[in-house]
Amino acid sequence: MAGLDGSPFMAPISNYGGVRTPNIESNEVQYPHLTLYHEFEPDTAGAGRFRGGPGIRYAICFYDPEPGMVMFGDGMKIPPYGLAGGHPGSLNRAELCTGGKTVKLASKESPRRLKPGDTVTLVSSGGGGWGNPLERDPQKVIEDVLDGLISSETAHRVYGVAVKKSL
Numbered sequence: 391m392a393g394l395d396g397s398p399f400m401a402p403i404s405n406y407g408g409v410r411t412p413n414i415e416s417n418e419v420q421y422p423h424l425t426l427y428h429e430f431e432p433d434t435a436g437a438g439r440f441r442g443g444p445g446i447r448y449a450i451c452f453y454d455p456e457p458g459m460v461m462f463g464d465g466m467k468i469p470p471y472g473l474a475g476g477h478p479g480s481l482n483r484a485e486l487c488t489g490g491k492t493v494k495l496a497s498k499e500s501p502r503r504l505k506p507g508d509t510v511t512l513v514s515s516g517g518g519g520w521g522n523p524l525e526r527d528p529q530k531v532i533e534d535v536l537d538g539l540i541s542s543e544t545a546h547r548v549y550g551v552a553v554k555k556s557l
Contacts, residue, residue, distance in 0.1 A: 395530075396435060396443030396479075396517035422454035431480075431513050432541055435534075436469075437548045438476030438519020439526050444539045445480055449511040452504055459486075461499035465515050476519030477548070484512045523549050 414425045426449040434445030465482035472478050484495040486502075487509040495510075531551040534540045542553040 393440065395441050396519075398430060398443045398446065422457070423450040423452050425450050426509065430537075430539055431516075432538055433544050434480035434513070434516030435539060436472045436477045436479040436516055436519035437523035437526075437540075437544070438472055438474075439521025439523065440476070440519065441523075441526070441534065441539075442470065442472070442476070442479045442517030442519045445482075445514045445516040447511065447513045449509055451507065451509045453506050455506060457504040457506065457508065458501055459499070459504060459510065460501050461495055461497070463497050466497040470515055470518040472518035473520045475522040477523065479516035479518045480513075482513065482515045484510065486510050526551075 414428060417423075418425060428446065428448045431445045431447040436442035461484065463482060463484075466484075467481070469481050470479040482497070486493045486495055486504075488505060526549050528549075528551045531540070531545050531549045532553055535542050535545050535553045540549075545551045545553045
């Protein structure tokens with residue numbers, strides 16, 4: 391939207407369809423899994439004068455004796471578009487780590503038996519940006535780098551802002 395940066399999508403795994411769900415701790419009590427992380431994924435927001443909302447990386451590890459999963463979703467082929475010169479956001483992606491191997495998951499997966507200790511990682515897409523990224527307020531670009539929403543490389547390459555992080 392013109393005039394505002396996009397909002398992040400901070401929903402737990404069972405909310406990737408837009409339905410409200412309990413918090414992480416409630417889900418862990420109710421379902422036999424452990425949330426490994428739920429955090430912003432850098433460089434997923436579409437660049438623009440007003441950047442898109444950043445995507446989220448979310449991973450869970452199953453400890454049920456006979457876990458299983460079904461996957462359904464979209465957004466793995468066509469990214470959220472940018473407007474008025476803004477760049478598109480990233481694509482959704484998902485992977486399963488099982489038996490020491492990592493498998494890329496499709497947007498639709500038939501029921502699959504898992505093993506205790508298997509991990510599913512989901513990364514939600516970032517929203518598309520609005521307007522020319524070179525017109526973004528440089529202070530906002532610096533704040534995005536410091537907040538971990540974009541890398542200093544993206545700040546320089548896409549926004550034209552050189553950011554030196556101090557230790």
